[in-house]
Each structure stands twice: as C-alpha cells, then as structure tokens.
Amino acid sequence: TPNTENLDLKTIGVQTERGTITINERMQTSNSRVYAAGDCTNQPQFVYVAAAGGSRAAINMTGGDAHLDLSAMPEVIFTDPQVATVGLSEADAKTGGYVTESRTLGLENVPRALVNFNTQGFIKIVAESGSGRLLGVQVVAGEAGELIQAAVMAIRAGMTVNELADELFPYLTMVEGLKLCAQTFTKDVSQLSCCAG
Structure with a gap:
C-alpha cells in the first residue's frame, strides 16, 4: 500500500482508494491541477509503467496531451x-x-x-x-x-x-x-x- 495517508490529499480534492491515488490515462487525479505517477497510483507497480507515467504527467502538466495505454502492457x-x-x-x-x-x-x-x-x-x-x-x-x-x-x-x-x-x-x-x-x-x-x- 502506498504511503499517502499523511499527505491530506482529501483536502485538495485528490481521490484515493486503499491508499492509491486514482488517476486517469493522462495521469491526472480527481483534482485536474494535480498529476501523479508511479507506485503511489492505481496503476500496475512496474518501473517501466512508473517511468512512462512520469513522462506523460510532465507532458500533460505543461500543456501537452499524452495518454498511457496499458492494454498491451507486458x-x-x-x-x-x-x-x-x-x-x-x-x-x-x-x-x-x-x-x-x-x-x-x-x-x-x-x-x-x-x-x-x-x-x-x-x-x-x-x-x-x-x-x-x-x-x-x-x-x-x-x-x-x-x-x-x-x-x-x-x-x-x-x-x-x-x-x-x-x-x-x-x-x-x-x-x-x-x-x-x-x-x-x-x-x-x-x-x-x-x-x-
């Protein structure tokens, strides 16, 4: 379980489920101004997923439009x-x-x-x-x-x-x-x- 309980994410409108931060395919949380990637999220916990998620989050935070499709994830x-x-x-x-x-x-x-x-x-x-x-x-x-x-x-x-x-x-x-x-x-x-x- 990710260690997110002391971050008080509820206060800023970031939804969690069993400690994981819920994100969409753009790495965006329920607060549209907050992005997350890696093992703290509801995505599979693999280093390559975290790396891909982090790069897409950075693109999206800076006005881009990048999605992470995990339908063919090894x-x-x-x-x-x-x-x-x-x-x-x-x-x-x-x-x-x-x-x-x-x-x-x-x-x-x-x-x-x-x-x-x-x-x-x-x-x-x-x-x-x-x-x-x-x-x-x-x-x-x-x-x-x-x-x-x-x-x-x-x-x-x-x-x-x-x-x-x-x-x-x-x-x-x-x-x-x-x-x-x-x-x-x-x-x-x-x-x-x-x-x-």
Whole structure:
C-alpha cells in the first residue's frame, strides 16, 4: 500500500482508494491541477509503467496531451523458468465478453528449446474466435521475458493469428515459438520440418 495517508490529499480534492491515488490515462487525479505517477497510483507497480507515467504527467502538466495505454502492457515474473504475459488471459477475455480460441504449444516443439536442452514450459495464444485477432499471450520459459515483447507489438498492431503465423521469424530463436504457436491454429507443427511455414 502506498504511503499517502499523511499527505491530506482529501483536502485538495485528490481521490484515493486503499491508499492509491486514482488517476486517469493522462495521469491526472480527481483534482485536474494535480498529476501523479508511479507506485503511489492505481496503476500496475512496474518501473517501466512508473517511468512512462512520469513522462506523460510532465507532458500533460505543461500543456501537452499524452495518454498511457496499458492494454498491451507486458508483465514478467523472474522465476526459473520465467513467467510472462501480455493482453488478456483466456478467462479474462471470456469475462470481457469475447468468444475465444486458444492454443498452447509445449516448448518441446520449439527448436531453440530443444537445442538448449530446456523444454520446460509453454507458449499460449488467446485469440478472438472468428476474426483471429490476438487478445493475449502467456509464456512460461527460461527466456519468457525476452520473448514477450514481440507479442506486445503484435497485440498493439492488432495482428491476427494468421498474420503472426505468416511472419518471418529467425530460425533457432525462442521467439520463433510465437510463430509456431500461431501456426497450431491451422496445422500440426510437430509434423513440420525446420523452417517450414
């Protein structure tokens, strides 16, 4: 819980909830002249979110118009293996009213994982049924934190599973697993030769 209770924010019209300062996508509080960013706010507590929020708050305080869109925000837990996610989980997508399809690819199907002798983990893609639009990606892998950023950009770009499956990915990289997982929506990747696609 942020340490905001002794700041007397209520006096200046700044709304808090359980100690966090409530802000909008412009970093503006309920008092339109007060901005906040970082761990004292109701945003996810990641250093990269705080940094992005701080820069946008500064722009907005000086008359600019900058928003912080967290819809494709990556999250990484640095365990062994790492756990990373972006976008919606299958459960969150269904709660949000989406009809979904998903595929999970075990790392034993990713050539780089085989070469590394580390096939513990998986890549999961959640897509909107019908359109195939990417809604979320979850990864458990030794390099999940490195791999997730490609998924962030794919979701931010509004890509579909078919578009992701058709992209060129360098062979013998972990990020190639994203392409392979996308391909599982239409084919059995265990039957493909290397570099097939």
